[in-house]
Structures are given as structure tokens and as C-alpha cells.
Amino acid sequence: MIEILKDPGVLALPQLDPATLRMDGVALGSPAAGVPRHRITEAQSSVVARYRGGDDIDSEYHDADGRRLTLDEVIDHTVGADGFLYCAEELTYKVRAGLVVGFAVYGAPLARFAHLTSYEELLAAFGTPDRVREEGSYGDFEGYGLYYWGARKHVKWDASHRRVTLINVGDFEGNAGP
Structure with a gap:
């Protein structure tokens, strides 16, 4: 198994086999209960009907009846069902039916790719994709x-910050x- 936090460069391989990957010791397909609980800072699950949170706001979770849920309750539901587990290290685990089915890496862990400052360099490093989608909002690329x-x-390239x-x-x- 390849630990992507120890060797993030492996994420550039165009012929990467996801079945060979681990993130912080958790392999794709393994039980979500194995995600290091002390690292989870937020969770998203169907048990949450209303969420409030942000950069300077403590997260609040409420169920459909308006009862406030603790983060532990939301995590417990997520690891046994579907949702997302967010970690402070800018890592996210996608969970389906209690199993980890996806990893997302953003922010500081992507420093390994900071030398890529043009779209052409990105393509040279990652290879030719099967699909390219232009992204934007309000008509702005x-x-x-x-x-x-x-x-x-999926690799997301921010054109303005290169x-x-x-x-x-x-x-x-x-x-x-x-």
C-alpha cells in the first residue's frame, strides 16, 4: 500500500491504482471507523438536517427534529452510513455504507505540487486527462x-493562483x- 501523505507525488501518476492507496493509514475500501477520530474536525451525514459553521464559528449540527447533535454523534452516524469526515490537516474521507470510498486532499498537503505554475506544467506532470472541464462562477473562468x-x-487547477x-x-x- 502507498501512503499518499508520505509520497504525495504518487498522486501525479496518470495510471494510479486507487486500490493501492492509503491516507493517514486508512485504505480505500476499509471501514470508516478506522479514520483517526482525534483528527476529525467536522462531519457531514444524512442525520444532519441543519448545519451552521465557518472559519470563526463553532460548528453546530441539528437533526430533523431540531435537536442539537454533538460532533461525536455525527461522526458515529457517518462511519456507519454515508457522508464525509473532514480532518484539520486538509484531508477528507468520503464514506458510503460505512466504508471509505474516496480521499480528497487540498491546501498544505499539496505543497509538493507548488512548482507547477502553469497549466502546461500541470499537464506535463500529471499527463493527458480523459476529460477536462472548465470551471468558473458567474460566467468567470x-x-x-x-x-x-x-x-x-480529479485534479483541480486554479488559473488565477496558478x-x-x-x-x-x-x-x-x-x-x-x-
Whole structure:
């Protein structure tokens, strides 16, 4: 198994086999209960009907009846069902039916790719994607989403900051093809 936090360069491989990856010791397909609980800072699950949070706001979770949920309750539900587990290290685990089915890496862990300062350098490092999607909001071009279907990988390129801002691997929308 390849630990992507110890060797993030492996994420650039266009023919990456997701079944060989671990993130912080947790392999794709393994039980979500194995995600280091002390690192989880937020969670998203269907038990949450209303969420409030942000950079300077403590997260609040409420169920459909308006009862406030603790983070531990939301984590417990997520690891046994579907959702996302967010860690302070800018790592996210996608969970389905209690199993980890995807990893997302963003922010500081992507420093390994900081030397890529042009879209052309990105393509040279990661290879030709199976699909490229222009991304933007309100009609403004912001960058590209590159999809590598064999590797079940998505790489997001921020054109204005000229950097990789997200890499996700596994069962995320678009990663397995059209």
C-alpha cells in the first residue's frame, strides 16, 4: 500500500491504482471507523438536517427534529452510513455504507505540487486527462477540472493562483467516466 501523505507525488501518476492507496493509514475500501477520530474536525451525514459553521464559528449540527447533535454523534452516524469526515490537516474521507470510498486532499498537503505554475506544467506532470472541464462562477473562468478515469482521480487547477487546489481519488462524481 502507498501512503499518499508520505509520497504525495504518487498522486501525479496518470495510471494510479486507487486500490493501492492509503491516507493517514486508512485504505480505500476499509471501514470508516478506522479514520483517526482525534483528527476529525467536522462531519457531514444524512442525520444532519441543519448545519451552521465557518472559519470563526463553532460548528453546530441539528437533526430533523431540531435537536442539537454533538460532533461525536455525527461522526458515529457517518462511519456507519454515508457522508464525509473532514480532518484539520486538509484531508477528507468520503464514506458510503460505512466504508471509505474516496480521499480528497487540498491546501498544505499539496505543497509538493507548488512548482507547477502553469497549466502546461500541470499537464506535463500529471499527463493527458480523459476529460477536462472548465470551471468558473458567474460566467468567470476560474480554472480546470482534470479527470483521469483509469485512476478515478480529479485534479483541480486554479488559473488565477496558478496552482493545484484539490486532488480527489476514488468514488467522486466524474472520476469513473461519463
